[in-house]
Amino acid sequence: MNKKLLSFLMLIVVTVVLAACNGDSGNSDGAGEENGDTGEASSGDTEGSEDGEASDDGTEITFWHAMSGPHQDAITELTDAFNESQDDYTVVEQNQGDYETLNQSIMASGVSDDLPTLAQATSSNIPDWASNDLIVPLDDLLSEHFDPEIQEDIFQGFLEGATYQDEIMAMPFSKSVRVLYVNDDIVEELGVEVPETWEEIQEIGSQMSEDGDERFAMGLEATVHMELETMARQNGAEWISDDLSTVDIGGEAAVEPMQFIADGVEEGWMRTAGEDGFMSGPFSQGEILFYIGSSAGLAHVAPAAEENDVSWSTAELPVYGGGDPLTLLAGNDLTVFSSASDEEQQGAMAFMEFLLQPENTAKWAMDTGYVPVTNAGVESEDYQEYLEENPRAEAAALETEYATASPLFVGSGEYWDLMTQAQDNMLIDGEDVQDTMQTLEEETVQIIEENN
């Protein structure tokens, strides 16, 4: 009996241990997608340049980011430049993998009290971290330790996108907008104009279907959330109001563009990236006439298009329903953690101030494909010269004028998941657009009410 009991206990222990040994699985790719960045260059190793030579160079500031590949090189360069420019602080930058892994690291370190001084944050991270008091509001720090001239120069929409419950929770840093990618070869072949409205695209698309052209007139990323919200807001829908009091996802002005997308997919001239992951792939193979994607994807499209001998350009986003031009911001901001000492927080502010100086924000934009976050950055000599040499970057720079942010709220991750599911229901399973959008609105209201 005793032996039986013992072996039973052993079995439980073995099951528990085996069941718990879940191999580390967080290594994802394509995680930055939700924020409109092409996450194609996925998680680099968590190397970090942690060779602590910091001791005699003042206070050490730890900086966690999710930049890999050429973006990581650019960030290292800027960090080194900052460290050389002054003696009070040494910034130690550490790559944490992709956005998803960075968020997991922050959550784990939040529990074990081991947070960095500052980190990159996507717009869905900010309210989550803020509501758990992991990050500090920057208003006071800004007024005491930040050049007001730079602060005033930041594009208004960018700063609004970093504001949560009337407090500035983050500093805009790597901002991208949506731009229209244009396949110039097909444009020439069909003799069409680069469209300024969705109606024009529809006309071109219908014509292509009629002619039996197997290429697609319009491509969208795997998730159409950002395009849908953009079109709906151009069309006069409020979508989610800044104070979160109104959710207008099921209204006519929002349902209309969704129906438009569903019809385009149904008619066969519009498609989402779907199994290709990112539209940059099919586009650079010459299968797509136009596609809307992140301006940060420029660097991904260029080499692939060149390989396939596709000539292309970019243009400002088309407008839906005769409204005003509008584009949504994506990318990431910089947050400062509450666990950091006053001195470290001041160091973080000094680092941010450095990053936002016109030549640096311009340099960051030129190296990565993001847009400069200040007027002075856009107007800087370097950047203007860069635009002249790289006309493809111009559309994004022009859009900074009317780029706006979606409001931040706790539960936005859940809301994005629901949107994705609703999109699949409408575009794959063919469910009724009006009903699905109405349900989505109700669910969104519930998420906002429960969490905020």
Place this chain on the structure above:
Amino acid sequence: MQNKKTWKVTFRAFLYLLPMLIIIGVFNIYPIFKSFAMAFYENYNMFSGENDGYTLENFNILFSDEEFHEALTNTFVYVLFVTPISIIISLFIAIMLNNIKFLRPVFQSIYFLPFVTSTVAISIVWRWLYHSNYGLINYFLGLFGIESINWLTSPDWAMPAAIIMSIWKSLGFNILLFLVGLGTISKTYYNAAKIDGASTWQRFRNITVPLLSPTIFLVSIISFINNFKVFDEIYALFNGQPGPSNSTITVVYYLYKKFYTEFDYSVAAASGIVLFVIILIFTLAQLWLNKRFVHYR
């Protein structure tokens, strides 16, 4: 050297085990108890560690969540397909490999490669194989006049796609274990059977299967437990989504989503416990079967 079972000897043995016990304690045992506790916390804030006492509400939320039912169903479908099919195929391959001497290490390495390759890399390759336009799989199906299948974008085909990839991926490890098992079966049995005129099937049925049954039992327990925890394959194959229209959400995926996207730590922990209980029941059932059907020499 046979020591008597005295307290002193036991203590010394314990000292030797201590380093490992500490590691297991910190990284396995403590998290297990902590997550058990988490599942019963009311209004748990992970960062401050605060909670309002214990409650069963989390399980209530869990069982009334339709998504969790879907996750359970999908997980069962996945396990019930992947485990037996993988065992049968790998047993077959192992027996074939056991019968050839030539090139055996080469084949063995080929089959073992998927097991040591990262799931993310494998999934990227399979995403291409499954591609509806350029995929090799649809190309071959086309040769037989079968219309191309939207493996990755159709909710009906997403689960089969995940299952096929997982079976392929798990073969190597199972084959390795079976080969070890086959190596322990003495040739004399087969020779004797041959003299008695037993056919290949009879030899397989009456010698290989019974004598290999401890290995089959081991492989099936490991596979069951591993397959119940499926997450990586889904996450990577569908680009960080639980399949089109949520069609391949599994229990661990659900747990991940509750934890990292919705910050429902307690509900996530509760779903982990449900999975644990399911795995325990399955393991006990297998143990019972083991007693009845497995032959230990």
